[in-house]
Amino acid sequence: MKSKDSGIDPLMMKSKRKAWSRVKRDYELYLFLLPIVLIYVLFRYYPMYGVQIAFKDFSPSQGIWGSSWVGFQHFIDFFNAYNFWTIIKNTLSLSFLSLVFSFPAPIIIAIMLNQMMSKRFKKFIQTVIYAPHFISIVVLVGMMNVFLSPNSGIINHIITWFGGEPILFMADEDWFRPLYILSGVWQETGFATIIYLAALAGVNPELHEAATMDGANKWKRIWHVEIPGILPTIVILLILALGNIMSIGFEKAFLMQNDLNYATSNIIPTYVYELGIQKAQYSFSTAVGLFNSVINIILIVTVNRIAKKMTETSLW
């Protein structure tokens, strides 16, 4: 005990010396790490220092450090802004509804694909449904624009062919969320099946055979063998998705946004962009962004804790 307090434990000294000699021997490995460390210090950690402008009145001439403190003023302004609740509601409902529709879809399709006997047809379907994952968001929104155009789009041609009235899909606030979600399901469901197909391939085949011997049909085997088999994968991916519910992407909402659907398409990331980059209200928009990331962290930690308690599956 005594030697530990005075810091002259001979064993510790020895292991320290040993560690140092290992560092010296492996100095090249630290050089390998140098580029990533420099990039992270400069482009990831320095902006964290810069986030203090959320509590200041930032003016470019005075710099981050020189600008005067205003405390939580920008946060209070944001909470009191006339559109605060609209933005929160838009952000949460968009990501929550996205999750509800896009989370189960790949599970169902992976199970269906896994039941296919014809390997070639299965491969063909996979090739087709993975493809949209590689289409850029700009092209995706562009495709929506041309398909949904009120006078030349094929969707409105179908509607008028059945005797309906053309719908101004892209310029309608009620259509923003359904279009955002459906296009997301169309683009990402196929690719998201990969992970479930891998999990399904890992289900013990003996369980399948035993169930078949006992007279279980396909439907029963899916319920009693396959779904329990991939449940851990489902839980982990659900935790990840729930934790990310406040970090909804900027790109698609931004591209789909216009004056006519602004009432539903104005979400936190597009709001930060609009105020920060377009209107140069640096401090206020940093505060909005910071508010978002704080909620995000709380969400991830909470969801992980709940999952740990309930299922003994967690991220850490």
Next chain:
Amino acid sequence: MNHLLKRKSRGDMWFDVINYFLLTVIMLIVLLPLYFVFIASFSDPNLIYSGEVWFYPKGFTLDGYERIFNDSSIWLGYLNSILYAGVGTFIGVAVTVFAAYPLARKNLVGKSVIMWFLLITMFFSGGLIPTYLLIKDLNMLNTMWALVIPGAGAVFNVIIVRTFFQSSIPDEMWEAASMDGCSNTRFFWSIVLPLSKPIIAVMVLYHVVGFWNGFFDALIYLNDGNKYPLQLVLRNILVQNQVNAGMMVDVESYAAKMRVTELIKYGVIIVSSLPLLILYPFLQKYFVKGVLIGSIKG
């Protein structure tokens, strides 16, 4: 399982029929929009407009493609995108692979500290505005470097490559080599890299697709139209309806302009997706591989 197939019950047979039917419908839902863009890009814009093009091109024309090929902004965007994707992929893959190797070694001193240093950025970040102000202060606005350097070495990619190294290059190999007096650097170049071709292919394709399809960084950091990557040029045409006036000099009426614009839109979707379409067999193979390696640790 083959002997089991033969005594399929009636219920299982119905299950299969419905399953094949539904999967075919799903496949068509994915495929038809892509197919329609393709046939529409060759069709007479007036027939698209009046809703007569459904399952095959009507009034075959290459007019849209001719206008696209004669427009310099699209080609400039193409060249810029190739440049950014090339340089960005090189930097990104190099940073990632160099970082992943030491972190895959079992007894690197300080490994967990460095790992946490990287992982923390997944939870905390300065956000858009502080990063933008930094790029501005560094005089990187309106340069290619703002697109290719700050994002290099994403944690998720480092973890994927590290997982690959851990499972396919055992530490015993290094121990044996170092006994023979091999240095870390030589071991990395002559043993590790040649064994890592599959994971490097995964990383190269991840980066190429990311740079080819990305527009967010360019939107924020570039303001000179001559430096725009393809996706920003596309955004002007597809989303903002701003077709370059040079593509329309011979079109008289407003209504005709509208129709030609639609035709050009279908065409640019095809032209811009062509490189990825050509790469698609590789993309499919290596992206699936990447997802599977990533899921081991995820």
